[in-house]
Amino acid sequence: MADSNEPQLRQLREGIRPSRDLWPDIEKRITARRSGLPTWVRAAALVVLAVGAGVWIGQSERTAKLAGNKAEHAVAPPIMASACVSEAQYRRVRTALLSAPAGTLAALPPESRQRVLSSLATVHDAVQDIETELERDSTNSLLQELLLTTCQDETRVLTEVQIAGSAERAGRGI
Amino acid sequence: MNSVAVEGCNPEGELALVVRAQHGDLRAFEKLYRAYVDRIYGLCMRLVRNTATAEDCTQQAFVNAWTALPEFKARSSFGTWVHRIAANVALSDRRKVVRVSQGPLPEQESSGPVIFDTPMEVHDIEAAIQALPDGARDVLILCGIYGFSHAEVATMLGIAEGTCRAQLHRARELLRGRLHLEGN
Numbered sequence: 001m002a003d004s005n006e007p008q009l010r011q012l013r014e015g016i017r018p019s020r021d022l023w024p025d026i027e028k029r030i031t032a033r034r035s036g037l038p039t040w041v042r043a044a045a046l047v048v049l050a051v052g053a054g055v056w057i058g059q060s061e062r063t064a065k066l067a068g069n070k071a072e073h074a075v076a077p078p079i080m081a082s083a084c085v086s087e088a089q090y091r092r093v094r095t096a097l098l099s100a101p102a103g104t105l106a107a108l109p110p111e112s113r114q115r116v117l118s119s120l121a122t123v124h125d126a127v128q129d130i131e132t133e134l135e136r137d138s139t140n141s142l143l144q145e146l147l148l149t150t151c152q153d154e155t156r157v158l159t160e161v162q163i164a165g166s167a168e169r170a171g172r173g174i
Numbered sequence: 175m176n177s178v179a180v181e182g183c184n185p186e187g188e189l190a191l192v193v194r195a196q197h198g199d200l201r202a203f204e205k206l207y208r209a210y211v212d213r214i215y216g217l218c219m220r221l222v223r224n225t226a227t228a229e230d231c232t233q234q235a236f237v238n239a240w241t242a243l244p245e246f247k248a249r250s251s252f253g254t255w256v257h258r259i260a261a262n263v264a265l266s267d268r269r270k271v272v273r274v275s276q277g278p279l280p281e282q283e284s285s286g287p288v289i290f291d292t293p294m295e296v297h298d299i300e301a302a303i304q305a306l307p308d309g310a311r312d313v314l315i316l317c318g319i320y321g322f323s324h325a326e327v328a329t330m331l332g333i334a335e336g337t338c339r340a341q342l343h344r345a346r347e348l349l350r351g352r353l354h355l356e357g358n
């Protein structure tokens with residue numbers, strides 16, 4: 001058997017044609033699964049939305065309610081201008097912003113606070129998605145850049161929130 | 175798997191298609207599908223012996239391949255890789271059937287013999303393989319026809335490598351006897 005029929009056994013490898021074309025169903029399942037875009041692109045879109053919402057909230061708080069409040073300049077931390085901060089530096093700033101007085105967020109109106117928290121959660125999820133993709137493809141420079149931008153955007157949102165919260169407190173005379 | 179060297183398309187063309195598919199090009203992946211579907215379906219059919227289940231397994235194998243494509247490093251050919259995925263899908267499906275029914279594998283989908291659409295000169299071998307006991311048949315299909323290594327087949331089937339070798343030997347003996355008898 002091993003000698004005489006081995007080539008014939010290998011012939012069986014040639015395959016069997018299915019009775020119908022299986023591709024349309026496969027394509028449908030693949031398309032449904034990836035829902036049109038790779039994970040990191042969806043993450044990027046979420047970041048843009050989240051940052052947009054965060055910045056909008058911060059600015060509307062400042063301009064509509066607290067314009068001209070002098071305390072703003074006294075308490076506002078600097079927005080990170082550099083595009084290339086070190087990780088240690090970033091983490092220090094982020095920790096400081098996250099551990100800011102609880103009153104920062106509490107000072108915002110409930111609706112705004114909810115939207116800020118939701119935006120931050122979205123940014124956080126986006127960072128995790130990008131990090132997951134980077135684990136698969138650590139050399140992808142586009143992902144690396146996206147992660148950096150996302151972290152900066154998170155910092156920016158936190159900063160804007162802190163500005164708004166501080167100004168709100170100052171406006172109330174707290 | 176050293177000899178499931180499947181000649182679906184020329185290696186360079188195949189690699190280009192794989193790279194394009196890895197970047198999300200579904201048309202490139204469709205070309206890979208068209209190059210390998212008959213072989214993948216043949217493998218599934220031989221393992222599950224039911225046309226509808228074999229079609230499901232073939233589809234699942236290609237969906238799994240698409241999902242895992244970013245991790246494909248081209249250490250083996252795409253054909254070899256997708257054969258491995260298909261074998262695991264088919265065997266996994268069979269295990270599910272066994273768990274649900276709590277009984278032996280369904281031997282065939284109907285009372286008649288399974289007819290494979292293969293050339294007549296191999297038809298006798300095909301029929302003889304289908305008549306083999308389950309364990310021997312699986313090993314013969316995976317090692318003898320598709321060229322998976324004993325180590326790989328042992329892992330896929332959840333058996334020891336020595337058992338795999340013994341089953342292959344047994345399968346060949348049984349097949350030889352059957353074909354010899356039919357020859358007379």
